Amino acid sequence: MADPFDTAGLRRRVLAAWTDSPARFREDANAEEDLVRGGYRDRLLVELAQNAADAAVRAGVPGRLRLELATVGGGGEVLRAANTGAPLDAAGVTGLATLRASAKRDEARTVGRFGVGFAAVLAVSDEPAVHSTPGGVRFSAAHTRAAVADVPALAGELARRDGAVPVLRLPWPADGPPPHGFATEVVLPLRAGSRAAVRGALEALEAELLLALPGLAEVEVAVDGAVRTLSCTRTPPLARVRDGDHTTTWRLATRSGELPAELLAGRPVEERARRGYDVTWAVPLDDDGRPVPLTGRQVVHAPTPSDEPLSLPVRLVAPFPLGPDRRHVAPGPVTDALVVVAADTYADLVTALPADPAVLGLVPRIGLAAAELDAALGSAVLDRLRAAAWLPAADDPARRQPPDRAAVLADDTDERVAVLAGVVPGLLPAGWSRRDGAPALAALGVRRIGPAEVVEAVSGIGRPADWWARLYAALDGADREELGALPVPLADGRTAPGPAGVLLPGEDLPVARLGPLHLRVADPGAVADPAARRLLERLGARPAAAAVVLADPAVRGAVEESVDAVEEGFDDGDPAALAEAVLALVAAAATAPGELPWLAELALPDAEGAWAPAGELLLPGAPLAAVLRDGALGMLDPGFAAAHDPAVLRAAGVLADFAVVHADDPDDLDVDAADEWADAVLDRLPPGGLPPAWPPLTAVRDLELVADWAGALPLLAAAPEEAWADVVLDGVAVPCYLRWWLSTHPVLGGRRPDRLCAPGSRELRGLYDPADGPASVLGRLRLPATVDDVLADVDTALDLLDRLGDPARTVPPPVLRTVHARLARALDGVDVDPPRRVRVAPDRVADPAREAVAVLDVPWVQPLVDALLVPAGGAPAAVADLLDLPLAGERVRAEVTSTPVRRQPWASVPGAGLAAARLGVPELTGEVAVHEPLLAGGRPVPWWPGDGVDHVDGSPAALGRALAWRARAWPLRQALAEAFADPGRAADLAAEDAVG
Structure with a gap:
């Protein structure tokens, strides 16, 4: 077998070193055990991907990695990792076989960590091999154990370790090229029981890993024949990461540079030789380009995942120096320098994102740091974001502002922001006040503007009425306790310092004519929107239909003072303008005559060129003018009268016929003899009772001014029903003022109606003369028709007593039998002078001073009485007292003188x-x-x-x-x-x- 990498020589040198120094053997064995115990099984795939990325960078080609879990002959399981890029060379083999060393010392942009990463294969395999185009190399626990066993100096150490040896120190040549299209393949026969963990790691491998490995463009993951492709396409500042059919777009911000050499003093030589850095932050984007903060636990990628926690919801890739466990970042000047670079880069990321509230999810939250490095990063990032001009301005979408100049509405809406943009300095666009963004805004120092601050901001500014309408509509629903001082533009150009008491004009209100009244009427344009009106009503403004405004105390005060103001020079405007304003309100409110009695105080011009209260002026040609005494009342200026609707003038109090007045008590009735009417009414009530509670009272004025009663009575008969209605006191119906006054004055042919009787009366025939006049008038007067009608009033009862003694009158016999007794009851408690003559028969009266007259009290003495008798009607004592006559029983003194048979x-x-x-x-x-x-x-x-x-x-x-x-x-x-x-x-x- 060819040995292109001289693995035999490597083995001899290592074995010689171990033989010369068994301590070296123990050191290498312990170091490898430490690496295995470090739990590198979860990092195996990451380390393989990292090596593939470095190989691609060294070759200057797009990196591609294929990870395959397969079953081999004999039922064994194997993990294969094939990659493109620079093939394995002798230096690489040396690096693999030299723990904690690497051949990548001069490659500043590679990410591998000095040969340590390959040790992760020991987590799953005892027989790892690397096949590359120049040749291959393999490692074997069994072969190493056999080789060590042949060295007597190491036998004892091997025995103490139960045969455990450092696997990655002795290489052997390996046959077989890498798969077609790949430069290198790592082959890992799996240790028994490892397959499930490897399969799980392959299935869980995230495409986002490629963000930390810019040299690696694609990873194929094959498990039992099923292939999943992970890829990353970079078009800065974007990267599109694909996992199968799913693609995620990430926004990247990267800064590159070289650390000062002095910062690396004391670091391993491999690190000192690689001072270059690339720091990258990445955050996924949604379909609209807005950031989607990462959820779940985040860690620092240095550049591949570490165990260093990160509370920022983004992906950080930075070459932070790792500690011996390769899991946590080592503190020191290098880390501190990279924190500064990372913070600047993070600011680049955030400030380059679209100006959308979603970006607030990327702002560090105070107090959430999970570790020392995380706290340092969060603090540094927050400092950059506080100083950078990156927040949008609502009034200028293109402008950016730093947080210390920005403000956000505590409860913003599109409408509120739109209307307040340019009014509240630095206001952020709508949507930035969401609750989930509040901690970020607080951390940045952005001012939070509540309703009270809004009120302060809009106070004193000049804006058209429709702007105020939009403001009020936008604020509808806000906390009304903070809006009490919200300005309200008024129709006359003034501004009310708050809505309380402001009048909200209705459609019928003649706003343009109300200036002389100086009312706090809101500008109609400012309250045209129903939502604007609703808000102002909640804050104390009052809906102001014409009738409401007319009833306003300010209007009443102006009317009641108008005559005095004219007499004193009317230095506050023109009396004619005031009159026109009030009359316009009266017309718009469709006020009825007498509905608002105080309108009669309005100063109007008279025919003589002076000003007088409307209630003391007559309409030219009015029927009332024909029945009053000449000059009793003034005449309204004819020209002024012609320019106005007579109905409006009458509603304002100008007289066309008799005026009706109202009061809650007789003392407040400004009519002739009101006190005498009240006394007459009270005389009708049962004696001994408490003072009555008066109902609302209605009366007719100016009766004492009438000269022509024949013409006046038909006018009065047509008066409103309320003027003729009885007054009910404590359940007793008594005559109203109008009926009482007419009844007690000579208005029927010069005679008082209460001294006449109703036509056709039978009980009063002979005692009273029947009245003569129009039926409508007589019906209204309710002339007495019975004795009870007469006895209902003390005055008429006394008159009846006098009539009974009038020899020129006659009395129907049925009436005579009881009339004296009924009079005695009606006049009980009244100081009555006894009549000079008394009625003793229907057609006869007697003079008690000249004739004997008595009241029959006991029937058996009647044959013995030598006097004229007055019928007692069952009440002899009361009748005798009323008439000052003796009782018959008192005049007769007799006893039975005969003897019974x-x-x-x-x-x-x-x-x-x-x-x-x-x-x-x-x-x-x-x-x-x-x-x-x-x-x-x-x-x-x-x-x-x-x-x-x-x-x-x-x-x-x-x-x-x-x-x-x-x-x-x-x-x-x-x-x-x-x-x-x-x-x-x-x-x-x-x-x-x-x-x-």
């Missing part, structure tokens, strides 16, 4: 059973004495009550009256007399009682 129980009187039934008692009690005749005081009487016995003359009428009085059932006296008049018909009469 018989005494018997009431129960034994014929007819007593029916009488008891009619009284509703089981049996009559007491006694009755019959006289023939019955004398009292020597004069005949029909009946006379007694303490124990009743006296009668024996007649049925006397029996009925005596029993009715005893039983306190005076209304039944006729029914009882009937029972005693015909006892034989008691059964028939009882049957009649049962009917119905």
Whole structure:
């Protein structure tokens, strides 16, 4: 077998060295064991790829690697790694067989780590071989063990190691060229039990490995005949990494250079000879070119994966010096220098990416560093990013700014950013305030702008109304507690310092005419957007339809002060302009006459060239003007009247007919005799009660100014129903002001309506004259038709008392029987002077000063009374008190003077059973004495009550009256007399009682 690399010579030299110094044997064996124990099985494929990449770089050709797991004859498993590039040479063989040394000392851009990487093959194989175009070399644990066993000086050491030997120190020639198209092939017969791990490593091999191996363009992975191709195509600054059918585009940022020699002092000679470096950061991009931060655990690639953790979500490839375990970066000046280069390169990467919020995912997070190197990288990167101008500006997409000049809205939207761009300095575009980017912005020092800062930024700036509308709409939904001072442009050119109290004009509001009112009405253009209105309402602004603005206290104040302002010179504008503004509001609000009584205070021009309150002016040609006294009210300027809608002028208080006024209490009714009406109303309420709670009151003004009542009454009859409606106090309905005033004044042909009666009244016929007039007017006045109507008011009750004593009047008999008693009840508690004459018959009055007049209080004395009797109506004491007359019972002093012919129980009187039934008692009690005749005081009487016995003359009428009085059932006296008049018909009469 040819031995082109003089492997025999290498073996002799190594064996001679071991023989001369068994310590060298132990050192080599221990070093190899350390490498194996280092767990290089997970790095095997990476080391093979790294060697392939270096071979391609040395040859200056695109690198290609084929990794194949196959089964060979006899059932063995083998891993083959074939690569293009520079073939194996004698120096390479020497490097393979010399632990911790390499033949790549002068190749600055190779990535292999000084021959140590090949030792990874020992993790899976005891018989590794390398086939190359010049020749091959193999290593064998068994052959090495046999060779060492023949050396007596090493036998003891071999025995102590149980036959374990350093496999990669003694090479043997190997037959067989590499596969066609490849320069070198590593053949690894797998140790028993290794296949599963190798297969898993092949399946897990990532295409992104090629990013760290620029000399390697393609890797084929063949497992049991299935082939997967990994490739990397570089078109700086992009690299497209393909894994089968899946392609990922990566953005690269690379810096190359050469480290100063002094930094490498103390490092191995191989490192000192290779001072060049390439530092690369790579991040995958989505289809839109935005970065997609890597997830999961990241490590530093130096240049192939190490165990050095990296919290930055990108791929770092840099030739950091590794420690003896080849897994962690060794600290020192070289590492520090490369950290600086890496930080600058990272800034290159980030600042070259599209200005999209996704880039914030690449900003180091404070406090997340996983190790010392990671912390150094993160801190250095953050310093670069804070100083670099790379953040976009919302107002100029092409401009970039450093973070310390940038600001982001705490809760941005496209609309908010669009409207605030150029207003908030350094504002970032929309989308940069997402929660996941907040830590990055905080780490960069970007100002976070909340609603309060937005308000501060927009205060004092000049912008058109539609800009403010867009601002308000954009801020809809923000925290209203921070927007309280948000400026609002007003329609008159002023700016309100906050929305509270600002009026938001409705479509019906005549904004252009409201200047003289100095209202805080928002510029209509600023609130045209519904979202803008919604925000301002949330902040205290009020929707302002014309009716709302008209009711604003500022408008009312201007109206109520307008006349005084004119008299004092009206130094705040023109009274005509104020009047026009108010009338425009009245028209837009469709205000009804009397709806806002204070409008009557508006100063308007009169026909004399002066200014007067609208409520004291008449419309030219108004019906009201024809019925009032001349000069009682002024006349509105005819020209001004012609220029305005009469309905609007009437709503403002100008008079065309009688004006209706409203109040919540009589004291606030500015009408004639309001206090007298209130007293009359209270007199109708039950005595002793608490002061009533007044309902809303309605009255008609200017009644005292009427000269022509014949013309005025039809106008008043047409007044609104509320002006005629009764007032209800504590459940009692009393006359409204209008009805009371008209009733108590001579408005019907010079006579008071309450001194007349309704046409057709039967109860009051003879006492009152019937009223005459239009039915509509008389119906509204509700003229008295009954005694109860008259007695409802103290004043008219007193008038009725006087009329009863008027000899020129007559009284219907049914009325006379009860009228005095009803008057006594109505006037109870009223200080009444007794009348000079009293009514004793329907057509007769008596003068108590000249004639004997009494009030009949007990019926049995009537035959003995020598006086004219006034019917008591069941209330003799009250009537006597009212009329200042004696009671009949007080005038008669008499006793029974006759002797009865018989005494018997009431129960034994014929007819007593029916009488008891009619009284509703089981049996009559007491006694009755019959006289023939019955004398009292020597004069005949029909009946006379007694303490124990009743006296009668024996007649049925006397029996009925005596029993009715005893039983306190005076209304039944006729029914009882009937029972005693015909006892034989008691059964028939009882049957009649049962009917119905």
